[in-house]
Amino acid sequence: MTQNKNQEEKELKIQEQTQEDIKEEGHQEIVHEVPLYAEPVFHVGHFGITNALLTSWVAVLTIIIIALVLRSKLKEIPKGIQNLFEAIIEGALGLCDQVTNDRNLSIKIFPIAISAFFFILINNWFGILPLSWFGLIEKGEHGLVFVPFLRGGTADINTTLALAISAVIGANIFGVFSIGIWKTFNKYVNLKVLGEIFKKVRKDPTIVLVAPITFFVGLIEIIGELAKVASLSFRLFGNVFAGEVLLVSMAALVAFVVPIPFLFLEIIVGVIQALIFSILLVVYFTIGASDHDHDESHNEHKEHH
Numbered sequence: 143m144t145q146n147k148n149q150e151e152k153e154l155k156i157q158e159q160t161q162e163d164i165k166e167e168g169h170q171e172i173v174h175e176v177p178l179y180a181e182p183v184f185h186v187g188h189f190g191i192t193n194a195l196l197t198s199w200v201a202v203l204t205i206i207i208i209a210l211v212l213r214s215k216l217k218e219i220p221k222g223i224q225n226l227f228e229a230i231i232e233g234a235l236g237l238c239d240q241v242t243n244d245r246n247l248s249i250k251i252f253p254i255a256i257s258a259f260f261f262i263l264i265n266n267w268f269g270i271l272p273l274s275w276f277g278l279i280e281k282g283e284h285g286l287v288f289v290p291f292l293r294g295g296t297a298d299i300n301t302t303l304a305l306a307i308s309a310v311i312g313a314n315i316f317g318v319f320s321i322g323i324w325k326t327f328n329k330y331v332n333l334k335v336l337g338e339i340f341k342k343v344r345k346d347p348t349i350v351l352v353a354p355i356t357f358f359v360g361l362i363e364i365i366g367e368l369a370k371v372a373s374l375s376f377r378l379f380g381n382v383f384a385g386e387v388l389l390v391s392m393a394a395l396v397a398f399v400v401p402i403p404f405l406f407l408e409i410i411v412g413v414i415q416a417l418i419f420s421i422l423l424v425v426y427f428t429i430g431a432s433d434h435d436h437d438e439s440h441n442e443h444k445e446h447h
Contacts, residue, residue: 180192180193180297180298180300181193181293183196192293192298193292194293194298197265197294198261198265198295200268201264201265201268201295205257205260205264212224212227231256234252235252238252238255241425241428248424250316251423251424254312255420255421255423255427258416258419259416259417259419259420262415263412263413265294265295265382266411266416267409268294268295269293269295269297269382269385269386270386271292294382294386296379296382296415297379297382297386299375302376303371303375303379305378306372306373306375309374309422309423310370313423313427313430314326316427316430317329317429317430320430328360332356332360377415377418377419378415378419381415382411385407385408385411385412386408388404389405
């Protein structure tokens with residue numbers, strides 16, 4: 143309790159000092175920086191709530207509200223917003239079919255992919271909306287700094303990293319439920335191919351060379367999974383963060399009219415990045431659910447005939 147009181151007193155003193163500095167240095171220019179890290183806007187105990195985390199919560203709340211509104215107004219003959227969302231869902235499901243080539247598989251993956259799409263899209267757009275102009279004024283190293291209450295959650299590497307890890311782990315879990323834990327395990331640590339050396343070495347001596355190579359290729363797949371995490375997270379973070387920096391830079395140079403085309407450009411980029419992430423998620427889930435052993439045995443059966 144004493145530590146909490148001391149912490150609260152320190153925070154109050156810092157806020158009071160900041161307000162005094164603002165009054166004393168009213169002539170000083172307020173800088174709006176876009177740091178790589180998300181800035182804390184308030185604390186719950188010792189847990190800091192950053193503007194990126196706050197935006198992510200708002201994005202989730204927005205999705206929940208839209209879903210509840212749509213559910214309450216569902217009709218057999220769609221009108222208005224229901225018609226719009228049904229068109230979006232049908233188009234997205236058709237795009238998912240092009241990746242999976244299987245409607246049953248698409249229906250299983252689609253809810254996760256479309257949820258990721260809307261979460262990323264809303265986060266991307268919140269970072270460029272005028273709502274991000276509301277915030278705190280704090281004292282920084284080089285003067286007064288403006289800290290917005292809302293910052294695109296995907297402009298924080300922690301958010302994109304969490305999304306990427308969830309997508310890759312989720313794809314492997316989906317594979318376990320689709321083809322079984324043993325076949326999923328053998329994609330990375332292929333013990334089966336090593337066991338086949340003793341069975342097929344008399345008929346095909348080249349298996350002594352091919353089998354170890356196949357085994358090590360499986361181990362390389364583990365590195366590939368880590369590469370997927372890096373690719374998904376840094377691509378999304380880099381594009382969204384660069385867009386926010388561009389808008390702030392343009393607004394600092396020319397405050398009126400000129401930033402508008404760049405604003406529309408970032409709206410389109412936000413859609414494209416959400417779409418790319420969702421399609422890659424569908425691809426990874428489809429790969430996770432694919433049975434390589436079945437395909438190989440099917441090919442061998444064809445060659446035999």
